[in-house]
Amino acid sequence: MGELASIANVSKRTIDYYTSLGLLIAERSDANYRIYNQEAVRDLKFIEHCKKLHIPLDEIKKKLELKKSNELKECDVENHISAVSEHIKHLHNEINHLIPLLQKLDSKQKEAISEKLSTESVSLIQSLQLITR
Numbered sequence: 001m002g003e004l005a006s007i008a009n010v011s012k013r014t015i016d017y018y019t020s021l022g023l024l025i026a027e028r029s030d031a032n033y034r035i036y037n038q039e040a041v042r043d044l045k046f047i048e049h050c051k052k053l054h055i056p057l058d059e060i061k062k063k064l065e066l067k068k069s070n071e072l073k074e075c076d077v078e079n080h081i082s083a084v085s086e087h088i089k090h091l092h093n094e095i096n097h098l099i100p101l102l103q104k105l106d107s108k109q110k111e112a113i114s115e116k117l118s119t120e121s122v123s124l125i126q127s128l129q130l131i132t133r
Contacts, residue, residue, distance in 0.1 A: 001026075004036045008044040015044070023047055023061055059083060095125060 005012045018024045019034070024043055026034035036044075043064060050060045066080055102110065114122060 001034050001036070004041060004044065007041055008048060010044065010048065018044070018047060021057060021061065023057065023064060053087070055087070091124075 001012050001015050005015055008015075015024060015036075019026055024036065024040050024047075026036050026040065029035055046064065046067075047057075047060055050063065051057075055063075062083075063080070102113075105113070117125075
């Protein structure tokens, strides 16, 4: 568990919590230690990524289950698309609230913010601005 925590840059307590919620699955050693495989590492990184996007843990659990499901049902895909669409609407609203604030900044302040954002973030913001006009 300590190694997994170190790899994903989270606390052992976080891993314990995610395991108790069923987000992470561990095997047990003969000495009853939890053993996490590579899939758990990928899942943990996915969970942390989703958390940065403010996706609730119950929704993250559904996404993980959908990702691991061998049988995709039409309703699962529709629900996932619906959830993504809702998230996009939320992002639109956030951008609409930020645009007036950005317009008040001088060019030096805007440049400082842009330097902190990834190129993907800048592209996403520009795309959302075009969509919301």
